[in-house]
Amino acid sequence: MSHKPIIIILGEPYSTFQEIVLKSYKNKIINKIKYPLIFVGSVDLFEKQMKKLKYSFRVNKIKFDEINNKNFNNRLINFINVDYKFKKIFDKVSTNSNDYINKCFEVSLNLFKKKKILGIINGPVSKKTFLKKKFLGVTEYLAKKTKNQSEIAMLIYNSKLSVSPITTHLPIKMVSKNISRKKIISKVKLIDIFFKKRLKKKPKIAILGLNPHCESINKFSEEKEIIIPSIKQLLKKKINVEGPFSADTFFFKKNIKKFDVVIGMYHDQVLVPIKTLFNFNAINITLGLPFVRISPDHGTNNQMIGMNKSDYKSFEYALGFFNKINAK
Numbered sequence: 001m002s003h004k005p006i007i008i009i010l011g012e013p014y015s016t017f018q019e020i021v022l023k024s025y026k027n028k029i030i031n032k033i034k035y036p037l038i039f040v041g042s043v044d045l046f047e048k049q050m051k052k053l054k055y056s057f058r059v060n061k062i063k064f065d066e067i068n069n070k071n072f073n074n075r076l077i078n079f080i081n082v083d084y085k086f087k088k089i090f091d092k093v094s095t096n097s098n099d100y101i102n103k104c105f106e107v108s109l110n111l112f113k114k115k116k117i118l119g120i121i122n123g124p125v126s127k128k129t130f131l132k133k134k135f136l137g138v139t140e141y142l143a144k145k146t147k148n149q150s151e152i153a154m155l156i157y158n159s160k161l162s163v164s165p166i167t168t169h170l171p172i173k174m175v176s177k178n179i180s181r182k183k184i185i186s187k188v189k190l191i192d193i194f195f196k197k198r199l200k201k202k203p204k205i206a207i208l209g210l211n212p213h214c215e216s217i218n219k220f221s222e223e224k225e226i227i228i229p230s231i232k233q234l235l236k237k238k239i240n241v242e243g244p245f246s247a248d249t250f251f252f253k254k255n256i257k258k259f260d261v262v263i264g265m266y267h268d269q270v271l272v273p274i275k276t277l278f279n280f281n282a283i284n285i286t287l288g289l290p291f292v293r294i295s296p297d298h299g300t301n302n303q304m305i306g307m308n309k310s311d312y313k314s315f316e317y318a319l320g321f322f323n324k325i326n327a328k
Contacts, residue, residue, distance in 0.1 A: 003035045004118040005072060006322055007108045010041030011101060011123030012130070013084060014091050015300035016310040018046055018123075022055045023312040024319070025077065033319050035118055036072040038062065040104045042084035046077075052089050053308050064107070067116045082107060090306040093126045101130055109145055112291050119292035121318050124300045127169065136169040139286045142293060151186035152288035155194070155261075156271065156297060157321070158278045163262045163270035164191055175266040176210065176222060184230040184263070190287045191261055192239050198292075198325040203260035206250065207231055207243030210265040214244050222265075251277070280314040283321060292325070294318045 011017055021039070024030055030037065039046075043061055050057065060076035072078050084100040111117045125131070125138060135141040143152045155164045166187060167178045188205060195203040207230075210222040227244045234241045247264065249255070251273040256262070264270030274282055275297070284295040296314035304310055 004116065005036040005038045005067065005078075006033075006319075007111060007117050007120045008037055008039045009104045009108050009120065009122040010039060010046070011104070011125045012093055012300045012302075013042060013045055013086065013097050013100065014093050014302055014305055015124050016302075016304055017296075017300075017315075018049050019053055019305075019308060019310050020296070020312040020315050021077075022050055022053060022057070023310070024315055025057050026055060027312070029312070029316045029319065030074045032323070033074060034323055036078065037074055037319075038067065038072065038078045038080060038117075040080045040108050041082055042086075042100070043079050043081040045084055045086055045089070046079070048089045052306065064111070067111060080107060093129055093300055093302045095129045095132075098130055098132075101125055105142075105145060117291075119294065119322060121294045121296075121315075124295070124298060126300055138295065139168060139284075142286060142289055146289055148289060150288055151183070151190065152286060153187040153190045155191060155285045155287055156274050156282050157285050158274065158282045158317075161256050161262065161274065161277065162191075162260065163264060163274045165264045165267045165270055167266050169267060172266065179210065179222065179226055179265050181226055181230045181233065184227065185233055187287075188230075188234055188239060188241060188263060189237070191263075194285075194287050195260065201260070202240060204258065205239065205241045205261045205263060206245055206255075206259040207241055207263045208247045208250060208265060208269060209244035212248065213246045227265075280311050281317055283314060283318045285321075292322070294321060 043059060047059060058076045060078045061081055062078055082104050108120055131141060139152055139154050153164055154168055155162055166183055167175050170178060195201050209227060214223045223244050231241055231243055247269050262270055280298060282297045284297050286293040296318050298314050
């Protein structure tokens, strides 16, 4: 393969992501990917977990400077090792892995800075132990790491319907104060550009209201003061938007088939419906970063670690997405 590689950060060492990677190799999902894959994480832990889960694949350890000097194929599991001291092969998630995870991200971002990679897929990390309330999510963590001062957006993508929350991992009581015309307009513009540039499609975008039935019992109405004026501004910019729609009835089949993207005001307003509709056939894409960053749409799932029962579909979807888009 002569393409630039995709970097896959293993993330939390005690998640089910390593098992999911192994299942993808067993089911020959990797054979469908036209780009070489390079994993970043602990080779020692990965090989021990592989043995415990009764898989057997050859690991190819490579050095940072070897990337782009060689052509890598996916017959082997290509690995850049990041040392991690561990006592157990499977264990509980804790802060012990924080420095290790941070190092994995730093190695991967350095590869991007040297223009050696196509994009990044990262395995799940714990918001509680790794991000420790310093960041709302990996989206915001990566924005800080790349010194990105512009707006970013979290897009949960499925080819039939995608969703994006204006606020991400905020408590409900903080949502109203954290939505604004500027945020709505900026995030919708990012999504519109992404679809046009990467998917060669002008998206039709629905915007939900915040309040039940888009009505407020307070004097201040977020719909009237923030959401409707934002929609009017976006229409002036020739972006194909409609709304606001009431969230309780919007996700009927007759409604969602008319749109490509649904914009919600808070996380669960759009994440609950998309996961109900598509289960793990969706991926988390960060828009606004200087590279394509994708994460499978599942968490660490620590309670199932070592059971060999995890679903690999979201990781398959993430890999396949790079085949689909204009990723150069």
